[in-house]
Amino acid sequence: MTEGTSGRTDTPRMIGLRSGPALAIAAAWTIAECARAWTTGTWERGPAWWLASVLLIGAATLLLLRAPGDPLPARATAAIAVLPGLAALANVAMIGAPDRVALYASWTWPTGTIILSFLVLRGRTLAAWAGEALLSATILGWWFAAGPVPSDIADPWQELSWNLSMIGTCTILGITLRRQVSVINELRDTAASVEADRSGAAARVAERDRQLVFLNATARPLLEAIVRADEISASDLARISSVEAQLRDRIRARSLATEEVLAAARDARARGATVILLDDGGLDHLAQEERASAVHAISEALRGALVHAGPGTTVTARVLPPGRGAIATVLSMADNGVTRFEITPESLPRAR
Numbered sequence: 001m002t003e004g005t006s007g008r009t010d011t012p013r014m015i016g017l018r019s020g021p022a023l024a025i026a027a028a029w030t031i032a033e034c035a036r037a038w039t040t041g042t043w044e045r046g047p048a049w050w051l052a053s054v055l056l057i058g059a060a061t062l063l064l065l066r067a068p069g070d071p072l073p074a075r076a077t078a079a080i081a082v083l084p085g086l087a088a089l090a091n092v093a094m095i096g097a098p099d100r101v102a103l104y105a106s107w108t109w110p111t112g113t114i115i116l117s118f119l120v121l122r123g124r125t126l127a128a129w130a131g132e133a134l135l136s137a138t139i140l141g142w143w144f145a146a147g148p149v150p151s152d153i154a155d156p157w158q159e160l161s162w163n164l165s166m167i168g169t170c171t172i173l174g175i176t177l178r179r180q181v182s183v184i185n186e187l188r189d190t191a192a193s194v195e196a197d198r199s200g201a202a203a204r205v206a207e208r209d210r211q212l213v214f215l216n217a218t219a220r221p222l223l224e225a226i227v228r229a230d231e232i233s234a235s236d237l238a239r240i241s242s243v244e245a246q247l248r249d250r251i252r253a254r255s256l257a258t259e260e261v262l263a264a265a266r267d268a269r270a271r272g273a274t275v276i277l278l279d280d281g282g283l284d285h286l287a288q289e290e291r292a293s294a295v296h297a298i299s300e301a302l303r304g305a306l307v308h309a310g311p312g313t314t315v316t317a318r319v320l321p322p323g324r325g326a327i328a329t330v331l332s333m334a335d336n337g338v339t340r341f342e343i344t345p346e347s348l349p350r351a352r
Helices: 011-015 020-034 036-040 048-066 074-095 108-121 125-145 156-228 235-250 257-268 290-307 347-352
Strands: 274-279 314-319 328-334 339-341
Touching: 011 108, 011 257, 020 108, 020 156, 048 074, 048 108, 048 290, 074 108, 074 125, 074 274, 108 125, 108 290, 125 156, 156 235, 235 257, 235 274, 257 274, 257 290, 290 314, 290 328, 290 347, 339 347
Parallel strands: 274 314
Antiparallel strands: 314 328, 328 339
8 A cells, every 4th residue: 555545644745734845935025024013114223133033933834834733733833823022012112103005014913914814724713813812912002002003004904804815715724624634534434444445355365275276285185195095094194083183273373374384394394292382462562673573582482492392292382472571482392391482672683
């Protein structure tokens, strides 16, 4: 399954908010807006305040575009909501008393509104509106504190209506987009589940075919020989017992049924040993590499025990159920004593 099919998405990824072009557009927009202070000459009244406002807006923009998570983490959200208001304070401190070009020079108001509008798209609607309230109150409070002042560009209520329209539109867009993202993720999860079911079914079919091939190669000749024979000899019984034991190993211990292990178990049984292989599912939840490492460790321990197994020896290899401290055990019981080997998660790096 490809990443494009199974990977979950979010609103920032869908609209490319974390991309390089988004950062370039944001930088160009900020430069164009902060240049209002240059065109009106108001930056000369307080260059340090102008620089502070630019840095605060830049910090809010960078956080908005680069902070991970969807929705945004609480700390990043709080910072983005407050920074435009602080930038507006620096902006009005630069301008000083309102005059005919002051509203146009208040570039942090529309720029901050754009930032807060995208904060809505990042899943923080209430924080965005709170930030807009702080930003607008800062500009309007400064403007009306000095009394009515004629403006060459627009009056403050027109500016306020534009800003509220912008963040209101983005609120509706954000809610719609996030619902669509939720639907897309549900569809991708469903597709992933269907693909997993298909893979599981294909694996079961492959396992069935593998067992059928084994039965056809081993059991069928024995059954045909039994049908043709007048009586079953001791060697026939031994072969039947060997095939039956191998089939039992393949069914009851699928994770251990490698050709090397099955051959070692067959040779040990031929020497008169009793071999029992069991799989209670302790490997099913492991990652592929960890599972392969565990199977290798169990196989090595088991083959080591089977090499010297003979009459009177019982070798039992068991993959334990999930949740146990150990993954598997290999137990060898003979007349001269008992040997137990335990495979734990901690032993896997050494087994590799």
